[in-house]
Every structure is written in C-alpha cells, then in structure tokens.
C-alpha cells in the first residue's frame with residue numbers, strides 16, 4: 001500500500017481504538033488527562049541515575065494497557081518512528097560522564113551509561129502513557145476536557161483541527177503519489193525535479209481541503225467551544241481513581257519500592 | 266425564503282467575479298434545480314448562501330439578511346450537502362458525524378441519535394451507522410453525508426451534486442426522498458434527469474450569470490438553450506433512436 005495512505009490509516013486506526021469500551025475508556029477524559037500529565041511530570045522528575053526506582057513506573061502503563069484491552073505491542077508499533085528519537089536523546093551521556101557507578105561482576109558501568117538508560121526509560125514510559133491516553137480517549141473528548149480546565153480556546157481548536165488536517169493531508173499525499181506513479185511507472189520515489197511542484201501542490205491541496213473541512217464544521221454549528229452536553233456517561237469514580245493513582249505515582253517517586261522490597265527480605 | 270439581489274462574488278479581490286450580479290428569489294417549499302456547465306458557479310452560489318464566502322449585494326435567507334450577526338441562525342436553518350463528501354465527514358464514525366450538528370445546536374445526545382436513525386432509515390442506510398468513515402465506499406460516503414444533513418432537520422436543503430457516486434438504485438431512492446421532503450431545496454447538478462424528476466423550477470447559470478430561469482420542463486426541453494450553455498438534453502427527453 002501507498003506509504004502515506006498507510007500512515008493516514010494508522011492515525012484513523014488510533015481514533016478507532018479510542019472508541020472502545022473498556023474500563024479505561026470509561027474513565028472521564030479529564031481524570032485521564034490529569035493522570036497522564038501527573039504521570040509524565042513525576043516520571044521525568046526522577047533523578048538522573050534513579051533507574052532502579054524508575055522501573056516501578058513501568059507498571060502503570062503496562063497495567064493500563066491490559067485494562068484498556070489494547071495489546072502493548074500496538075503502542076510500540078504505532079510509535080516506531082518516534083521511539084528511536086526519544087531514545088537517542090541520551091546517547092552522548094556515556095561519552096561525557098565516565099565515572100564508574102556500578103560494577104556487575106567484571107563489567108564496570110559508568111554514570112553516563114546509567115543516566116542514558118534512565119533517560120531512555122523516562123522517554124519511553126512517557127510515550128507509553130501518552131499513547132494510552134490518546135488511544136482510549138477520542139480527540140474531541142480530550143479537547144473538551146482541555147476546555148474544561150480553561151485551556152485557551154484557540155489552542156484547543158488548533159489541536160483538534162491539526163488532528164483532522166493531518167489525516168486529510170496524508171490522504172492528499174497518498175492520492176498524489178499514486179497519480180504520479182501511475183504516470184511514471186517503474187520509478188522509485190518521486191524524482192527530485194518534481195519535488196517543488198509536488199510540495200507546492202500538496203500545500204495548496206491540503207489547505208483547500210482544510211478549508212472545506214473547517215467550513216463543514218462551521219456549517220454544523222462548530223464554534224470552537226464544547227459547551228454541549230457530554231455525549232457519554234463516564235464512570236463517576238473517575239476522579240477518585242485518578243486521585244488514588246496519582247498518589248501511587250507520587251509514592252513511587254518518594255520511596256524506592258524496589259529497594260524497600262530488597263530490604264524486607 | 267431565499268432572495269438574491271445583485272449579488273457579486275469573487276474569490277480574490279480584483280479578480281473577475283465568479284458570480285456576476287445575480288438576482289433571483291426562491292419561495293418556501295420550492296424545489297429548484299441549479300444547472301450549468303463545470304465552473305459555472307453552482308458550488309460558489311451555495312457556499313455564498315451559507316455565508317462561507319463574502320459577497321456584494323443583498324442576500325436574505327429565511328427573512329434574515331445574510332450578515333455576520335445572523336450567520337449562526339441561518340446556518341442552523343440550512344443544510345448543505347457538499348460536492349466532496351470526504352470533506353463533509355470529519356469524525357471517525359458515521360454516527361459521530363451525524364450527531365455533531367444537532368448536538369452542537371443543543372440537542373441531547375439521545376434525541377440527536379434518534380434523528381440520526383430516522384435519517385439513515387429514510388435512506389435505507391442503517392447499516393452505515395457504526396461504520397468508520399474511512400472504511401466506506403465513495404457512494405456510501407455520499408449517502409452518509411446526505412444523512413448527516415437530513416438529521417439536522419434544516420428548513421432549507423442545499424445539495425451539491427447529490428447523485429454523483431450513487432448507484433442506480435440509490436439514485437432512485439434519493440429521488441424519492443427528495444420528492445418526499447417538503448422543505449425548500451436547491452439542487453445543483455449536472456444530472457438533468459434528476460432535476461426533471463425532482464424540481465419544478467430551474468436556474469441555469471453560465472459564467473456566473475443567470476442564463477435562464479423558469480419552469481423545469483420548459484428549460485430542460487430547450488435543446489438549443491442547453492447546448493448554447495454546454496449542456497445536453499436529459500436522456501429521458503431524447504427521442505428514441507437519436508441516442
């Protein structure tokens with residue numbers, strides 16, 4: 001299949017995931033948003049060499065995916081393009097920070113390696129949690145939640161529209177590359193002499209479509225606000241669950257659970 | 266119900282107008298066919314009518330002058346089936362799209378869903394309800410887009426090429442639906458047979474001006490007039506043997 005079409009289909013597939021009806025889907029978007037934000041902030045706040053305490057944080061998204069009935073592999077598959085980038089953030093740490101921190105048998109592990117691993121873990125965990133949020137909460141609901149906490153209307157509309165336009169743009173890329181290849185058989189990719197026109201066309205076409213989509217929304221009463229009645233019944237326990245979980249995050253941050261267990265033995 | 270007085274529209278300032286001093290009137294309950302060759306200005310007229318384009322002149326819709334202040338009110342009363350259904354459907358599922366409008370206008374979700382079910386039933390497209398918009402065919406998208414607009418129960422219905430992409434059976438059912446809707450309708454199309462079957466009156470656009478308007482039967486029979494404006498007689502009016 002055309003690569004752009006595949007990418008577009010994947011975005012839409014995430015929206016489809018968000019339509020599920022698991023325990024996690026039924027939590028209110030606002031509670032989920034609060035939880036995800038708290039999770040990310042707390043995860044990032046772990047110390048530079050704190051990998052052992054950080055491991056516990058992995059539990060939350062893992063259990064979350066189980067409860068959401070979404071295979072964890074989906075997350076890694078969908079995020080396969082960004083994951084390496086996130087992991088690459090710390091690759092130079094081992095070069096700068098050579099002090100030996102840990103010995104495993106004969107192997108000496110430097111501080112740089114540890115901080116690199118810690119950083120990677122932070123990035124991957126945060127991504128896992130963000131994806132869990134996105135794949136269990138429809139974009140509209142997420143935007144509504146943001147508006148509820150008085151996020152600026154402009155930013156929220158922008159977020160919503162970007163999401164819609166990205167898939168429209170990928171559709172256009174798909175159509176255009178198909179059209180190109182039908183008339184340039186046997187050619188790999190798009191010849192660079194055509195890049196300029198191709199890009200220009202793409203921008204024009206996507207902005208045309210974006211305009212039309214925006215018109216369609218306006219014509220059906222979209223004002224950038226979400227002040228209408230909530231479409232779904234969400235679990236009333238959501239805020240409580242959010243509170244408990246956030247406390248657990250904080251507890252995991254304050255106490256090194258793994259070493260506590262170690263000491264109990 | 267709808268009145269245009271000397272309406273001029275151009276997409277870019279200084280460009281030649283795409284609609285050139287149009288004047289016409291459409292009464293409540295009328296069904297008007299808007300015909301004209303490619304680029305004649307049909308879609309532009311419908312977009313202007315829903316306040317998507319700025320214009321010079323006077324437009325009144327439902328007794329309200331088309332101004333910024335009345336825009337919300339007018340849009341609530343008009344339903345516009347766009348030429349390109351892909352752009353009209355922007356939610357993940359057909360049902361989400363169908364309740365988007367009504368809910369935005371303050372309906373409860375239950376009521377909105379009820380009107381959605383009714384609209385789909387009218388089109389015989391109940392099976393589309395829970396389908397994903399990106400996984401249905403072109404014609405099904407068209408049906409879904411029409412259902413979306415019907416579910417809003419507008420007072421004025423604007424259709425831009427409603428029959429394109431529909432198979433003969435769905436085209437038939439579209440015609441009977443159009444005939445069963447008592448509301449005011451404007452149907453912009455090249456499908457002159459559809460116009461013949463659904464409209465009393467026709468407005469023929471050519472290069473942004475009205476080339477002719479009047480009784481549908483009379484205009485659609487006028488081979489010379491149609492050909493002068495790059496159109497052809499509806500198939501059903503061509504004598505056998507000449508096809």
Ligand SMILES: Nc1ncnc2c1ncn2[C@@H]1O[C@H](COP(=O)(O)OP(=O)(O)OP(=O)(O)O)[C@@H](O)[C@H]1O
Pocket residue numbers: 276277283301302303304305306307308309310348
């Ligand atoms: N976004 C735009 N910017 C500039 N010019 C436009 C734009 N859209 C349409 N036009 C021009 O306006 C004229 C009328 O276009 P319009 O889309 O109204 O035609 P139409 O009658 O709907 O044609 P069709 O039967 O092909 O749908 C055309 O000449 C077209 O080139």
Ligand SMILES: [Mg+2]
Pocket residue numbers: 307308309348425
């Ligand atoms: Mg058109």
